[in-house]
Amino acid sequence: MDIALSNKVDVEASRLDVMNFLNEMASDFPDAISFVSGRPTEKIFDLGNWINGVHDFAQHYADRHGTDVGTAMRMLSQYGRTNGIINDLIALQVEKDERITCKGKQVLVTAGCQEAMDLCVKTFCRDPGDVLLVRSPTYIGITGAASLNDVEIAAFSCDREDEVLHALKEKVHGLELEGKCPKALYLVPEFDNPTGEVLSRQTRESIISFCASKRILILEDNPYGMFRFEGTRTLPMYVLDRHGCVVYLGTYSKTVCPTVRIGFAIVPEVLFDGAVSGGVLVDRLSQAKSFSAVNTSQINQAVIGGVLLAEECSLKRIVEPTLAIYRCNRDAMIEALSREFLGFDQQVTWNCPQGGFFLSVLLPFKFEHSEAQVCAEEYGVLVMPMSFFALDDGQNYRVRFAYSNVTPEQIREGMARFAAYVKYRIASVDAAFEVYCQ
Amino acid sequence: MDIALSNKVDVEASRLDVMNFLNEMASDFPDAISFVSGRPTEKIFDLGNWINGVHDFAQHYADRHGTDVGTAMRMLSQYGRTNGIINDLIALQVEKDERITCKGKQVLVTAGCQEAMDLCVKTFCRDPGDVLLVRSPTYIGITGAASLNDVEIAAFSCDREDEVLHALKEKVHGLELEGKCPKALYLVPEFDNPTGEVLSRQTRESIISFCASKRILILEDNPYGMFRFEGTRTLPMYVLDRHGCVVYLGTYSKTVCPTVRIGFAIVPEVLFDGAVSGGVLVDRLSQAKSFSAVNTSQINQAVIGGVLLAEECSLKRIVEPTLAIYRCNRDAMIEALSREFLGFDQQVTWNCPQGGFFLSVLLPFKFEHSEAQVCAEEYGVLVMPMSFFALDDGQNYRVRFAYSNVTPEQIREGMARFAAYVKYRIASVDAAFEVYCQ
Numbered sequence: 001m002d003i004a005l006s007n008k009v010d011v012e013a014s015r016l017d018v019m020n021f022l023n024e025m026a027s028d029f030p031d032a033i034s035f036v037s038g039r040p041t042e043k044i045f046d047l048g049n050w051i052n053g054v055h056d057f058a059q060h061y062a063d064r065h066g067t068d069v070g071t072a073m074r075m076l077s078q079y080g081r082t083n084g085i086i087n088d089l090i091a092l093q094v095e096k097d098e099r100i101t102c103k104g105k106q107v108l109v110t111a112g113c114q115e116a117m118d119l120c121v122k123t124f125c126r127d128p129g130d131v132l133l134v135r136s137p138t139y140i141g142i143t144g145a146a147s148l149n150d151v152e153i154a155a156f157s158c159d160r161e162d163e164v165l166h167a168l169k170e171k172v173h174g175l176e177l178e179g180k181c182p183k184a185l186y187l188v189p190e191f192d193n194p195t196g197e198v199l200s201r202q203t204r205e206s207i208i209s210f211c212a213s214k215r216i217l218i219l220e221d222n223p224y225g226m227f228r229f230e231g232t233r234t235l236p237m238y239v240l241d242r243h244g245c246v247v248y249l250g251t252y253s254k255t256v257c258p259t260v261r262i263g264f265a266i267v268p269e270v271l272f273d274g275a276v277s278g279g280v281l282v283d284r285l286s287q288a289k290s291f292s293a294v295n296t297s298q299i300n301q302a303v304i305g306g307v308l309l310a311e312e313c314s315l316k317r318i319v320e321p322t323l324a325i326y327r328c329n330r331d332a333m334i335e336a337l338s339r340e341f342l343g344f345d346q347q348v349t350w351n352c353p354q355g356g357f358f359l360s361v362l363l364p365f366k367f368e369h370s371e372a373q374v375c376a377e378e379y380g381v382l383v384m385p386m387s388f389f390a391l392d393d394g395q396n397y398r399v400r401f402a403y404s405n406v407t408p409e410q411i412r413e414g415m416a417r418f419a420a421y422v423k424y425r426i427a428s429v430d431a432a433f434e435v436y437c438q
Numbered sequence: 439m440d441i442a443l444s445n446k447v448d449v450e451a452s453r454l455d456v457m458n459f460l461n462e463m464a465s466d467f468p469d470a471i472s473f474v475s476g477r478p479t480e481k482i483f484d485l486g487n488w489i490n491g492v493h494d495f496a497q498h499y500a501d502r503h504g505t506d507v508g509t510a511m512r513m514l515s516q517y518g519r520t521n522g523i524i525n526d527l528i529a530l531q532v533e534k535d536e537r538i539t540c541k542g543k544q545v546l547v548t549a550g551c552q553e554a555m556d557l558c559v560k561t562f563c564r565d566p567g568d569v570l571l572v573r574s575p576t577y578i579g580i581t582g583a584a585s586l587n588d589v590e591i592a593a594f595s596c597d598r599e600d601e602v603l604h605a606l607k608e609k610v611h612g613l614e615l616e617g618k619c620p621k622a623l624y625l626v627p628e629f630d631n632p633t634g635e636v637l638s639r640q641t642r643e644s645i646i647s648f649c650a651s652k653r654i655l656i657l658e659d660n661p662y663g664m665f666r667f668e669g670t671r672t673l674p675m676y677v678l679d680r681h682g683c684v685v686y687l688g689t690y691s692k693t694v695c696p697t698v699r700i701g702f703a704i705v706p707e708v709l710f711d712g713a714v715s716g717g718v719l720v721d722r723l724s725q726a727k728s729f730s731a732v733n734t735s736q737i738n739q740a741v742i743g744g745v746l747l748a749e750e751c752s753l754k755r756i757v758e759p760t761l762a763i764y765r766c767n768r769d770a771m772i773e774a775l776s777r778e779f780l781g782f783d784q785q786v787t788w789n790c791p792q793g794g795f796f797l798s799v800l801l802p803f804k805f806e807h808s809e810a811q812v813c814a815e816e817y818g819v820l821v822m823p824m825s826f827f828a829l830d831d832g833q834n835y836r837v838r839f840a841y842s843n844v845t846p847e848q849i850r851e852g853m854a855r856f857a858a859y860v861k862y863r864i865a866s867v868d869a870a871f872e873v874y875c876q
Contacts (some may be wrong), residue, residue, distance in 0.1 A: 009572075037516055039516055040516075042512040042513075042515065042516060045511070045512050045515040045516075047511050047512075047514065047515045047737075048493070048511060051489055051492055051737070054484070054485075054489055073483070073485045073486060074480040074483050074485075075480075075693040076485060076697060077480065077483040077485045077696070077697045078477055078478075078480060078483075078695070078696050079477060079691075079696040079697075080696075080697065111549055111699075111731050111735070112731060112732055114729070114730065114731055115730060115731050118729065118730045118731070122586070140728065144728065144729030145730070147728050147729075148560070148726055148730060194678065198651045220837070235494070253517075254740040257515040258515070258516050258517040258518075258732075259514060259515045259516060259517075259518065259735055259736040260735065261549075261731070261732070261733075261734075261735040261739050288586055290582065290584075291551060291552070291556065291579065291582030291583050291586040292552065292556045292583070292730065293549050293550060293552055293553050293556070293699070294550055294552045294579075294587060294696075294699070295699075296699075297549070297697055297698065297699040297735060297738055298697040299485075299697050299698065299737065299738060299741065300735055300737060300738065301556075303737065367582070409813060
């Protein structure tokens with residue numbers, strides 16, 4: 001080890017190996033069809049137009065501050081308020097689109113949702129023994145934020161939704177016996193990344209009750225909530241929460257575009273049935289932000305502010321064409337799976353998500369690093385082993401498929417390639433079994 | 439203490455009290471003239487024009503990637519490379535403007551220089567016993583970044599420049615005796631914030647030699663280097679460094695405008711005379727960044743990219759009118775000080791910086807929190823006690839004046855108000871002394 005650097009960063013490095021591996025595969029096999037990236041579709045990006053919206057936002061900002069547009073543009077060019085300047089517009093948007101009622105002062109605008117996660121983890125889990133709870137598998141961004149901040153992660157896993165509460169309780173109980181303090185629980189209850197799963201209202205409410213009783217803050221991350229293709233939407237946990245234990249995390253990376261790097265956290269006015277003021281928590285997040293990034297770029301806030309003003313603070317209209325694309329892609333993927341794995345229904349299964357960007361496929365053999373490499377090298381298809389998102393050994397037979405940034409043609413061809421590999425593997429096992437029986 | 443939050447964040451809170459105090463004074467006394475903020479002048483901000491430059495950058499980006507502008511705009515709307523996309527342009531700019539020779543791969547683009555500081559502190563000082571060295575007084579942003587990351591700060595102070603090396607050596611020696619490991623030294627060698635001081639070439643070189651021998655990384659922060667009014671510029675420490683121990687931190691907040699939130703770190707190709715690869719350090723900074731913010735907004739990078747392309751990668755032309763404003767303000771402030779304190783030259787002294795945003799005034803009485811409050815309340819002038827930037831008790835008689843975002847008229851009137859207070863205090867002391875003698 002060198003003297004200038006620490007080995008501790010290697011904790012993050014192991015997770016980043018996943019990213020590097022995938023990036024390398026993508027550059028080594030440029031002709032491979034990729035189901036790896038959960039990037040939003042680029043088809044409806046309208047950056048030139050959105051940037052022009054800065055001038056409209058400046059007019060709004062001028063009106064609000066009783067000044068002229070020129071002065072507003074100069075104010076927008078300066079350093080700005082740490083907590084943000086579009087908080088009221090965000091509060092209106094989440095009210096219209098998510099039925100979340102909050103005030104602008106409860107909102108902290110962040111440089112994408114990743115910054116919100118980083119700030120929450122470092123602010124909520126600061127003392128020795130503090131633990132962040134996650135389900136396994138879970139989003140790499142949250143485990144990365146935890147290890148970046150030297151925060152211990154405790155993962156619980158369960159195959160069925162009706163086991164979630166029990167698994168969570170067991171994990172918390174175990175941590176308490178160890179003298180540890182579970183401070184926060186990270187969840188994507190609506191179209192989870194990586195699984196595509198949705199938690200029912202009953203499960204959400206029971207988790208809220210339990211966490212409130214234990215004073216565990218729930219970080220409800222909801223990047224995919226506006227992308228429901230069918231079925232009835234379940235209310236966000238923030239809306240169902242009557243105790244003040246849910247911090248809501250949002251982003252405009254999927255609804256508008258990632259480059260704006262605008263996300264946000266919404267903190268309840270009163271936490272834990274009145275035990276703590278939410279304002280104190282907002283202040284602490286803001287303090288941490290001021291020393292990690294000063295404030296979120298006001299250009300980027302103005303871009304989103306302009307979009308929100310133009311759309312009357314609802315993103316429903318703007319996501320409509322995107323939603324149609326994702327629905328079409330989901331359908332194409334389910335059709336391709338059904339077609340390719342006809343007759344294999346005892347061996348290969350998958351979920352059919354009612355929204356979001358991802359689905360997962362369960363295989364009759366282990367699918368990990370080396371299998372993904374064979375798929376890339378020999379079959380020209382890039383897929384994500386679910387084990388990359390796992391904190392235990394329970395995900396070795398599953399594969400994540402992102403259908404958000406591919407075409408139906410790519411889905412058909414890519415799934416045929418993947419199926420060819422899977423069938424080859426199954427046949428190999430069968431042949432080996434026959435040899436074994438002879 | 440509440441169960442959800444930790445008291446540790448209070449370490450930052452104490453520093454933020456300073457900011458809050460000043461913000462409160464600013465809002466409580468809106469008619470007061472403020473010398474508190476080191477914000478750049480807004481007079482030459484040209485945000486509307488700079489935003490249009492995104493299209494020019496998109497053309498450049500399209501050419502580089504062999505694609506069309508529409509595709510480039512869509513690529514710019516997506517998630518992007520963690521290390522940035524304008525690294526080559528930044529490398530050209532620092533070569534032209536700072537005589538720094540580096541490759542794009544040595545550059546990490548950050549969300550303002552504050553993020554670069556945060557990433558450096560958390561990446562360089564990770565093990566127990568690791569210490570960050572600073573001079574006292576020093577910039578609040580670096581002490582904030584250190585406490586945010588639970589990194590111990592060790593400050594050394596000295597009144598004269600020829601004592602800097604000695605004070606640094608003594609401090610490092612003391613830390614070594616305690617079994618601690620000084621990992622990095624933060625410096626603003628050119629027009630320091632808060633003091634306005636410049637370190638000579640000889641001092642820079644001796645610090646480099648010493649730090650190289652101790653394997654201490656120097657974080658050279660240079661926000662004000664392009665704002666020299668007169669005299670010969672000293673080369674940046676990065677240029678003088680022959681050992682590979684200087685990481686250069688830059689920002690476009692002062693040369694272009696703060697809202698772009700674009701800063702950067704430049705890491706030597708080879709660290710500590712070949713002991714460590716600089717690439718490893720860039721990778722670790724990049725890893726940390728990917729989990730705190732994913733990547734720096736490509737809109738903002740495109741804005742700066744557009745400016746750099748339009749200016750042929752030198753900011754000399756663009757800062758010319760700003761430089762003239764700052765020079766004029768510095769002159770007005772020195773004139774006002776000379777006029778107001780005529781006959782007080784034994785009691786009130788100040789430095790005359792050859793550039794930058796700040797100067798400091800030394801008084802014959804302590805000037806701290808309560809004195810600043812009296813100035814605000816009773817004299818209508820906001821100033822910054824130097825003790826707010828100090829990590830010891832050695833700065834209690836000094837006051838920092840920022841002249842960057844005020845007019846010469848405000849300087850004349852504000853300095854007259856400040857002088858009225860100072861003369862009142864001196865007269866009170868003299869009167870008390872007379873009473874005492876009688």
